[in-house]
Amino acid sequence: xxxxxxxxxxxxxxxxxxxxxxxxxxxxxxxxxxxxxxxxxxxxxxxxxxxxxxxxxxxxxxxxxxxxxxxxxxxxxxxxxxxxxxxxxxxxxxxxxxxxxxxxxxxxxxxxxxxxxxxxxxxxxxxxxxxxxxxxxxxxxxxxxxxxxxxxxxxxxxxxxxxxxxxxxxxxxxxxxxxxxxxxxxxxxxxxxxxxxxxxxxxxxxxxxxxxxxxxxxxxxxxxxxxxxxxxxxxxxxxxxxxxxxxxxxxxxxxxxxxxxxxxxxxxxxxxxxxxxxxxxxxxxxxxxxxxxxxxxxxxxxxxxxxxxxxxxxxxxxxxxxxxxxxxxxxxxxxxxxxxxxxxxxxxxxxxxxxxxxxxxxxxxxxxxxxxxxxxxxxxxxxxxxxxxxxxxxxxxxxxxxxxxxxxxxxxxxxxxxxxxxxxxxxxxxxxxxxxxxxxxxxxxxxxxxxxxxxxxxxxxxxxxxxxxxxxxxxxxxxxx
Amino acid sequence: xxxxxxxxxxxxxxxxxxxxxxxxxxxxxxxxxxxxxxxxxxxxxxxxxxxxxxxxxxxxxxxxxxxxxxxxxxxxxxxxxxxxxxxxxxxxxxxxxxxxxxxxxxxxxxxxxxxxxxxxxxxxxxxxxxxxxxxxxxxxxxxxxxxxxxxxxxxxxxxxxxxxxxxxxxxxxxxxxxxxxxxxxxxxxxxxxxxxxxxxxxxx
Numbered sequence: 001x002x003x004x005x006x007x008x009x010x011x012x013x014x015x016x017x018x019x020x021x022x023x024x025x026x027x028x029x030x031x032x033x034x035x036x037x038x039x040x041x042x043x044x045x046x047x048x049x050x051x052x053x054x055x056x057x058x059x060x061x062x063x064x065x066x067x068x069x070x071x072x073x074x075x076x077x078x079x080x081x082x083x084x085x086x087x088x089x090x091x092x093x094x095x096x097x098x099x100x101x102x103x104x105x106x107x108x109x110x111x112x113x114x115x116x117x118x119x120x121x122x123x124x125x126x127x128x129x130x131x132x133x134x135x136x137x138x139x140x141x142x143x144x145x146x147x148x149x150x151x152x153x154x155x156x157x158x159x160x161x162x163x164x165x166x167x168x169x170x171x172x173x174x175x176x177x178x179x180x181x182x183x184x185x186x187x188x189x190x191x192x193x194x195x196x197x198x199x200x201x202x203x204x205x206x207x208x209x210x211x212x213x214x215x216x217x218x219x220x221x222x223x224x225x226x227x228x229x230x231x232x233x234x235x236x237x238x239x240x241x242x243x244x245x246x247x248x249x250x251x252x253x254x255x256x257x258x259x260x261x262x263x264x265x266x267x268x269x270x271x272x273x274x275x276x277x278x279x280x281x282x283x284x285x286x287x288x289x290x291x292x293x294x295x296x297x298x299x300x301x302x303x304x305x306x307x308x309x310x311x312x313x314x315x316x317x318x319x320x321x322x323x324x325x326x327x328x329x330x331x332x333x334x335x336x337x338x339x340x341x342x343x344x345x346x347x348x349x350x351x352x353x354x355x356x357x358x359x360x361x362x363x364x365x366x367x368x369x370x371x372x373x374x375x376x377x378x379x380x381x382x383x384x385x386x387x388x389x390x391x392x393x394x395x396x397x398x399x400x401x402x403x404x405x406x407x408x409x410x411x412x413x414x415x416x417x418x419x420x421x422x423x424x425x426x427x428x429x430x431x432x433x434x435x436x437x438x439x440x441x442x443x444x445x446x447x448x449x450x451x452x453x454x455x456x457x458x459x460x461x462x463x464x465x466x467x468x469x470x471x472x473x474x475x476x477x478x479x480x481x
Numbered sequence: 482x483x484x485x486x487x488x489x490x491x492x493x494x495x496x497x498x499x500x501x502x503x504x505x506x507x508x509x510x511x512x513x514x515x516x517x518x519x520x521x522x523x524x525x526x527x528x529x530x531x532x533x534x535x536x537x538x539x540x541x542x543x544x545x546x547x548x549x550x551x552x553x554x555x556x557x558x559x560x561x562x563x564x565x566x567x568x569x570x571x572x573x574x575x576x577x578x579x580x581x582x583x584x585x586x587x588x589x590x591x592x593x594x595x596x597x598x599x600x601x602x603x604x605x606x607x608x609x610x611x612x613x614x615x616x617x618x619x620x621x622x623x624x625x626x627x628x629x630x631x632x633x634x635x636x637x638x639x640x641x642x643x644x645x646x647x648x649x650x651x652x653x654x655x656x657x658x659x660x661x662x663x664x665x666x667x668x669x670x671x672x673x674x675x676x677x678x679x680x681x682x683x684x685x
Contacts, residue, residue: 162593265680
């Protein structure tokens with residue numbers, strides 16, 4: 001039989017290199033319209049008391065149910081008191097909001113970490129702690145700091161209450177894909193410089209709207225060398241640069257953190273998960289729409305001076321002069337910020353006296369944060385006239401800190417040791433600044449009134465917050481090491 | 482959701498950058514379990530002194546008390562995801578916000594509440610800000626179908642908007658209802674995912 005040559009077929013095109021974001025996105029598209037609008041599937045939905053009541057009410061009004069209670073978890077964190085119940089609890093409205101959550105989770109069969117559950121805590125602390133946050137997942141919550149979970153290589157972002165209702169009812173969201181930005185921090189961080197300083201430096205460079213429309217993937221040696229706690233701090237504040245989500249490729253550090261957590265996969269499921277997670281990192285030639293490079297060695301301990309997280313400067317710097325602002329908009333914003341903050345241009349930042357110190361929040365309320373803070377606090381005293389408090393991010397963080405004796409170090413140094421919750425990060429409970437009070441805070445927003453009407457917030461790392469507490473002014477932690 | 486087709490009303494100027502959602506509605510108003518009645522909290526700290534005296538905030542000035550449109554500085558709505566921000570604006574009567582750019586979550590939240598956020602260039606904002614400062618004469622018309630803004634002196638400018646979001650606003654569509662029509666797709670996605678990633682919800 002004569003040999004017949006097969007018709008020449010073109011070789012298959014090599015698959016297009018994809019970013020971590022694109023891989024997760026592609027893996028969650030349920031339906032794509034011609035215009036690119038997608039219905040994307042949500043693997044995990046975290047719910048808290050402040051942004052969910054109207055969503056559950058919406059379900060009731062339309063006779064809808066929660067599609068995947070098993071993929072949903074609820075906890076009260078924003079409103080809760082950080083004092084023992086004997087101190088009188090919370091105000092009437094907060095009590096109603098917490099009770100409403102309790103009724104909603106019971107009616108709709110949503111798993112709930114209750115008020116007396118030792119695992120209760122800030123939603124973005126307990127998700128990772130429990131292994132509810134896993135690489136490659138899509139995770140949403142009615143809270144902008146949901147970006148925290150991106151530290152695990154999960155696509156995680158904040159949504160509004162209407163979208164909370166949408167996810168409860170359908171387990172999906174209607175979205176278009178974001179653009180990709182890569183922020184690389186090359187080299188190792190100097191002594192005294194932490195993940196918080198890195199993200200403040202990044203936001204200072206990008207600006208508070210620089211990340212709008214993007215998902216930021218953080219990369220580079222300094223990021224790879226960070227612990228999971230540090231990576232969570234970085235991803236947490238992605239939203240302060242306008243990005244909806246931050247991402248870090250999962251690696252051995254990620255897997256080690258997750259291994260054995262209560263909700264992490266076990267046995268054969270773990271092995272299969274691991275093999276899939278290892279394929280998540282961005283492909284070598286993946287294309288990013290935007291790129292920012294920083295050198296770790298150039299990043300000093302940072303502090304914010306104004307009322308936007310982008311107002312970040314090295315602690316060795318001085319309060320800036322609006323006359324030197326890069327444009328008219330900024331000039332006006334800086335002048336307004338300085339008036340609000342009660343600061344004079346040219347003042348050394350280390351000469352700015354403080355009244356309060358807050359250590360905690362979903363940015364810096366984890367065990368490693370408390371260890372770093374305790375290290376500086378050990379054997380030292382909070383300056384007279386300064387009131388300082390430590391609020392662990394979860395009940396388990398609190399228990400671990402107490403096991404390690406960190407609570408005693410703080411108490412001996414003159415800090416208050418509180419019960420877990422969001423606390424003075426947003427001051428929805430009784431923990432708040434009085435008008436004019438100035439606070440060194442490990443939280444994420446220095447907006448006007450954020451920590452209490454007329455309160456003045458300077459964002460810093462946990463170690464820097466302790467340094468400020470001890471000196472009674474903003475301070476350079478490197479002087480304490 | 483109320484449909485948005487055309488809107489004619491007084492436009493109030495708010496020429497600040499980075500107006501965050503904490504400013505639009507401070508924390509103490511987030512304790513409600515309802516979507517209504519939030520106008521009391523709108524821009525609260527910019528409208529009231531600490532001891533309860535009215536400041537002269539733009540929306541309290543006689544010319545702007547019935548404003549339906551806000552002409553705002555860039556990065557409007559940054560910060561917290563609180564949907565209380567658009568609820569408070571809507572409760573006051575604002576149905577349209579025009580800015581150079583918006584923060585992502587706020588922008589999205591507007592569409593879910595029948596509010597039209599319009600992005601235009603810096604130059605157009607400068608002109609509209611100027612128009613808006615003419616007090617009660619600052620009547621602006623917005624036509625979503627034509628994607629046009631008509632200023633008080635008759636000049637029109639075109640704006641861009643995502644076609645799908647436009648359709649949803651114009652028809653007052655219920656997102657959840659739309660998605661539930663794709664139930665079969667969601668079912669089949671879940672089935673496939675359960676097979677390929679059994680570890681996703683394997684624990685506990």
